[in-house]
Amino acid sequence: MRLRNIKGSREAIASSPLVVQEPAQYKGVFQSLFHNTNPIHIEIGTGKGRFIIEQARLHPEINYLGIEKYSSVLIRALEKIKENPPANLLFIRMDAETIAEVFGPEEIARIYLNFSDPWPKDRHARRRLTSSFFLTRYSQILTLDGQVLFKTDNRPLFEFSLEQIEESGWTLDSKAYDLHHSQYMEGNIMTEYEEKFSAEGKPIYYLAAHH
Numbered sequence: 001m002r003l004r005n006i007k008g009s010r011e012a013i014a015s016s017p018l019v020v021q022e023p024a025q026y027k028g029v030f031q032s033l034f035h036n037t038n039p040i041h042i043e044i045g046t047g048k049g050r051f052i053i054e055q056a057r058l059h060p061e062i063n064y065l066g067i068e069k070y071s072s073v074l075i076r077a078l079e080k081i082k083e084n085p086p087a088n089l090l091f092i093r094m095d096a097e098t099i100a101e102v103f104g105p106e107e108i109a110r111i112y113l114n115f116s117d118p119w120p121k122d123r124h125a126r127r128r129l130t131s132s133f134f135l136t137r138y139s140q141i142l143t144l145d146g147q148v149l150f151k152t153d154n155r156p157l158f159e160f161s162l163e164q165i166e167e168s169g170w171t172l173d174s175k176a177y178d179l180h181h182s183q184y185m186e187g188n189i190m191t192e193y194e195e196k197f198s199a200e201g202k203p204i205y206y207l208a209a210h211h
Contacts, residue, residue, distance in 0.1 A: 028104030039109035049077025056089035130161035139211035158205035
Protein backbone atom coordinates (compact mmCIF):
# COMPACT_ATOMS: atom_id res chain seq x y z
CA MET A 1 0.00 0.00 0.00
CA ARG A 2 1.42 3.35 -1.00
CA LEU A 3 1.00 5.95 1.71
CA ARG A 4 0.60 9.61 0.91
CA ASN A 5 2.93 11.70 2.99
CA ILE A 6 1.09 14.29 5.05
CA LYS A 7 3.09 17.46 5.49
CA GLY A 8 3.84 18.21 9.12
CA SER A 9 2.64 14.84 10.43
CA ARG A 10 5.98 13.91 12.01
CA GLU A 11 6.20 17.27 13.75
CA ALA A 12 2.61 17.04 15.00
CA ILE A 13 3.22 13.55 16.38
CA ALA A 14 6.48 14.60 18.02
CA SER A 15 4.69 17.38 19.90
CA SER A 16 1.47 15.54 20.77
CA PRO A 17 0.81 14.79 24.46
CA LEU A 18 -1.09 11.70 23.29
CA VAL A 19 2.02 10.11 21.76
CA VAL A 20 4.65 8.49 23.98
CA GLN A 21 8.00 9.92 22.97
CA GLU A 22 11.06 7.66 23.45
CA PRO A 23 8.87 4.77 24.69
CA ALA A 24 11.80 2.50 25.63
CA GLN A 25 12.44 4.64 28.69
CA TYR A 26 9.08 3.46 30.09
CA LYS A 27 9.89 -0.24 29.74
CA GLY A 28 8.29 -2.03 32.66
CA VAL A 29 6.57 1.10 33.99
CA PHE A 30 4.04 2.01 31.29
CA GLN A 31 1.25 2.01 33.88
CA SER A 32 2.82 5.15 35.34
CA LEU A 33 1.80 7.04 32.20
CA PHE A 34 -1.84 6.29 33.01
CA HIS A 35 -1.46 6.91 36.77
CA ASN A 36 -3.15 3.62 37.65
CA THR A 37 -2.47 -0.11 37.81
CA ASN A 38 -5.05 -1.20 35.21
CA PRO A 39 -4.06 -3.85 32.62
CA ILE A 40 -2.57 -2.65 29.34
CA HIS A 41 -3.84 -3.74 25.93
CA ILE A 42 -1.99 -2.82 22.74
CA GLU A 43 -2.98 -2.76 19.10
CA ILE A 44 -0.13 -3.24 16.63
CA GLY A 45 -0.86 -1.43 13.39
CA THR A 46 -3.52 0.84 14.79
CA GLY A 47 -4.13 2.60 11.46
CA LYS A 48 -6.61 5.48 11.65
CA GLY A 49 -7.55 4.46 15.17
CA ARG A 50 -11.24 3.60 14.98
CA PHE A 51 -10.88 0.24 16.75
CA ILE A 52 -8.69 1.27 19.66
CA ILE A 53 -10.51 4.57 20.23
CA GLU A 54 -13.84 2.75 20.57
CA GLN A 55 -12.24 0.12 22.81
CA ALA A 56 -10.84 2.80 25.10
CA ARG A 57 -14.19 4.56 25.38
CA LEU A 58 -16.05 1.31 26.10
CA HIS A 59 -13.51 0.02 28.64
CA PRO A 60 -12.20 2.78 30.93
CA GLU A 61 -10.92 0.06 33.28
CA ILE A 62 -8.23 -0.89 30.74
CA ASN A 63 -5.28 1.14 29.47
CA TYR A 64 -4.73 1.14 25.70
CA LEU A 65 -1.67 1.81 23.58
CA GLY A 66 -1.98 2.12 19.81
CA ILE A 67 1.20 1.28 17.92
CA GLU A 68 1.60 2.59 14.40
CA LYS A 69 4.69 2.74 12.21
CA TYR A 70 3.60 5.46 9.79
CA SER A 71 3.23 9.11 10.78
CA SER A 72 0.84 9.83 7.92
CA VAL A 73 -1.54 7.19 9.29
CA LEU A 74 -1.14 7.89 13.00
CA ILE A 75 -1.94 11.56 12.50
CA ARG A 76 -5.46 10.52 11.41
CA ALA A 77 -6.03 8.73 14.70
CA LEU A 78 -4.85 11.78 16.64
CA GLU A 79 -7.21 14.01 14.68
CA LYS A 80 -10.13 11.75 15.66
CA ILE A 81 -9.65 12.38 19.37
CA LYS A 82 -8.33 15.94 19.31
CA GLU A 83 -11.46 17.32 20.96
CA ASN A 84 -12.17 14.58 23.50
CA PRO A 85 -9.26 12.16 24.05
CA PRO A 86 -9.98 9.16 26.32
CA ALA A 87 -7.84 9.31 29.46
CA ASN A 88 -6.90 5.63 29.03
CA LEU A 89 -5.47 5.87 25.50
CA LEU A 90 -2.01 6.76 24.23
CA PHE A 91 -0.14 6.10 21.00
CA ILE A 92 3.39 5.11 20.04
CA ARG A 93 4.99 5.59 16.63
CA MET A 94 7.37 2.67 16.25
CA ASP A 95 8.18 -0.47 14.31
CA ALA A 96 6.73 -3.59 15.92
CA GLU A 97 10.03 -5.46 15.49
CA THR A 98 11.40 -3.64 18.54
CA ILE A 99 8.42 -4.45 20.76
CA ALA A 100 10.37 -6.59 23.24
CA GLU A 101 12.83 -3.73 23.70
CA VAL A 102 10.04 -1.30 24.55
CA PHE A 103 7.83 -3.38 26.89
CA GLY A 104 8.89 -5.37 29.93
CA PRO A 105 8.11 -8.99 30.86
CA GLU A 106 4.41 -9.56 31.61
CA GLU A 107 3.64 -5.87 31.03
CA ILE A 108 0.95 -6.40 28.37
CA ALA A 109 -2.32 -8.25 28.98
CA ARG A 110 -3.59 -8.41 25.39
CA ILE A 111 -2.35 -7.74 21.86
CA TYR A 112 -4.73 -6.92 19.00
CA LEU A 113 -3.68 -7.55 15.41
CA ASN A 114 -6.30 -6.21 13.02
CA PHE A 115 -5.99 -6.64 9.24
CA SER A 116 -2.21 -6.73 9.31
CA ASP A 117 -0.16 -6.52 6.11
CA PRO A 118 -0.19 -10.10 4.66
CA TRP A 119 3.31 -9.83 3.14
CA PRO A 120 2.32 -12.44 0.51
CA LYS A 121 5.80 -13.29 -0.79
CA ASP A 122 7.44 -16.25 0.96
CA ARG A 123 10.68 -14.40 1.49
CA HIS A 124 8.78 -11.84 3.59
CA ALA A 125 7.05 -14.41 5.83
CA ARG A 126 8.98 -13.31 8.92
CA ARG A 127 7.49 -9.82 8.61
CA ARG A 128 3.95 -11.10 9.10
CA LEU A 129 2.77 -10.06 12.55
CA THR A 130 1.65 -13.62 13.34
CA SER A 131 4.96 -15.24 12.35
CA SER A 132 6.98 -17.20 14.90
CA PHE A 133 9.45 -14.31 14.83
CA PHE A 134 6.80 -12.00 16.29
CA LEU A 135 5.10 -14.62 18.46
CA THR A 136 8.41 -15.09 20.27
CA ARG A 137 8.51 -11.38 20.99
CA TYR A 138 4.89 -11.30 22.15
CA SER A 139 5.57 -14.13 24.59
CA GLN A 140 8.28 -11.97 26.19
CA ILE A 141 5.88 -9.14 27.06
CA LEU A 142 2.51 -10.83 27.65
CA THR A 143 1.19 -11.69 31.10
CA LEU A 144 0.86 -15.40 31.91
CA ASP A 145 -2.80 -15.36 30.83
CA GLY A 146 -2.25 -12.77 28.09
CA GLN A 147 -3.71 -13.27 24.62
CA VAL A 148 -3.21 -12.30 21.02
CA LEU A 149 -6.44 -11.57 19.12
CA PHE A 150 -6.18 -11.53 15.33
CA LYS A 151 -8.61 -10.58 12.56
CA THR A 152 -8.03 -10.66 8.81
CA ASP A 153 -9.84 -10.96 5.50
CA ASN A 154 -6.88 -12.87 4.03
CA ARG A 155 -7.39 -16.66 4.09
CA PRO A 156 -3.76 -17.63 3.27
CA LEU A 157 -2.52 -15.34 6.06
CA PHE A 158 -5.04 -16.87 8.46
CA GLU A 159 -3.93 -20.42 7.63
CA PHE A 160 -0.30 -19.35 8.00
CA SER A 161 -1.13 -17.86 11.41
CA LEU A 162 -2.75 -21.08 12.62
CA GLU A 163 0.36 -23.02 11.55
CA GLN A 164 2.70 -20.58 13.27
CA ILE A 165 0.75 -20.72 16.52
CA GLU A 166 1.03 -24.50 16.60
CA GLU A 167 4.71 -24.53 15.59
CA SER A 168 5.53 -21.90 18.23
CA GLY A 169 3.97 -23.96 21.01
CA TRP A 170 1.13 -21.52 21.62
CA THR A 171 -2.40 -22.59 22.54
CA LEU A 172 -5.28 -21.73 20.22
CA ASP A 173 -8.21 -20.54 22.36
CA SER A 174 -10.75 -19.87 19.62
CA LYS A 175 -11.06 -19.47 15.87
CA ALA A 176 -13.73 -18.58 13.33
CA TYR A 177 -13.70 -18.69 9.54
CA ASP A 178 -16.61 -16.25 9.48
CA LEU A 179 -16.45 -14.03 12.56
CA HIS A 180 -19.60 -12.08 11.77
CA HIS A 181 -21.66 -15.28 11.83
CA SER A 182 -20.02 -16.86 14.87
CA GLN A 183 -20.35 -16.93 18.65
CA TYR A 184 -17.36 -14.58 18.92
CA MET A 185 -19.12 -11.63 17.32
CA GLU A 186 -20.53 -10.34 20.61
CA GLY A 187 -18.60 -7.22 21.63
CA ASN A 188 -16.72 -7.10 18.33
CA ILE A 189 -15.64 -3.62 17.25
CA MET A 190 -15.14 -3.23 13.53
CA THR A 191 -12.13 -1.50 12.04
CA GLU A 192 -12.40 0.65 8.93
CA TYR A 193 -11.11 -2.24 6.81
CA GLU A 194 -13.45 -4.72 8.48
CA GLU A 195 -16.49 -2.62 7.69
CA LYS A 196 -15.39 -2.28 4.07
CA PHE A 197 -14.62 -5.98 3.56
CA SER A 198 -17.74 -7.25 5.30
CA ALA A 199 -19.89 -4.88 3.22
CA GLU A 200 -18.35 -6.54 0.16
CA GLY A 201 -19.46 -9.93 1.48
CA LYS A 202 -15.98 -11.14 2.40
CA PRO A 203 -15.71 -13.39 5.48
CA ILE A 204 -13.63 -12.13 8.37
CA TYR A 205 -11.25 -14.69 9.90
CA TYR A 206 -10.60 -14.55 13.64
CA LEU A 207 -8.48 -16.29 16.23
CA ALA A 208 -7.40 -15.88 19.83
CA ALA A 209 -4.33 -17.60 21.29
CA HIS A 210 -2.04 -17.51 24.32
CA HIS A 211 1.56 -18.56 24.91
